[in-house]
Amino acid sequence: MLKLIVGTKGSGKTKTMIDMIDKATKTTSGNIVVIEKCMKLTTEINHAARLVDVDEYGVVGADMLYGFVAGVLAGNYDITELFIDGILRIIDHDLDAADKVLKAIDKITKNIEVVVTVSANADELPEDLKKYVI
Structure with missing residues (x-):
């Protein structure tokens, strides 16, 4: 189940997450x-959550x-919640790529709550993603 927290920089998305x-x-x-x-x-999240930095693994692009x-999920079947902070920073601010990757992630996370922050105005999102905005 995919949920998007959308707003411009400084609007409180990360705090909500x-x-x-x-x-x-x-x-x-x-x-x-x-x-x-x-x-x-x-230092801001509870230590019970596993924090992973994509930069440590050279992840660039959608x-x-x-x-x-997919690899994180394949390595741990006990994941019930997945949070991605700042997806556009990871995929070079490409909303079309965000649309594609979020739809693909949604397909492989049917029993997992996925929450993603997107630094953009909600009206800038591709139509297919607007239904996920909370």
């Missing part, structure tokens, strides 16, 4: 994975992000 992560750490019986670029959330997410 941090609150969701903290809530999930208190209620989930599974594992929580947080994927981000540059490890800026290191195709590599999809492969990385």
Whole structure:
């Protein structure tokens, strides 16, 4: 189940995600994975969530992000929540690529709650993604 937190820079997207992560750490019986670029959330999220920096693995672009997410999921069947902070920073600010990769991730995460922050105006999103905005 895919959910998008959308807004311009400084609108509170990451804070909303941090609150969701903290809530999930208190209620989930599974594992929580947080994927981000540059490890800026290191001290802000509960240590029960696994924080992964895509820069450490050389992930650049939508195709590599999809492969990385698929690999993380294949390596741990106990993941119940997946958070991706700043997807556009990972995929070079390409909304069309975001549309493609998010649809692909949604297909492989049917039993996982996936929350992604997108730094853009909601009206800039491709039509197919607007239904995921929370």
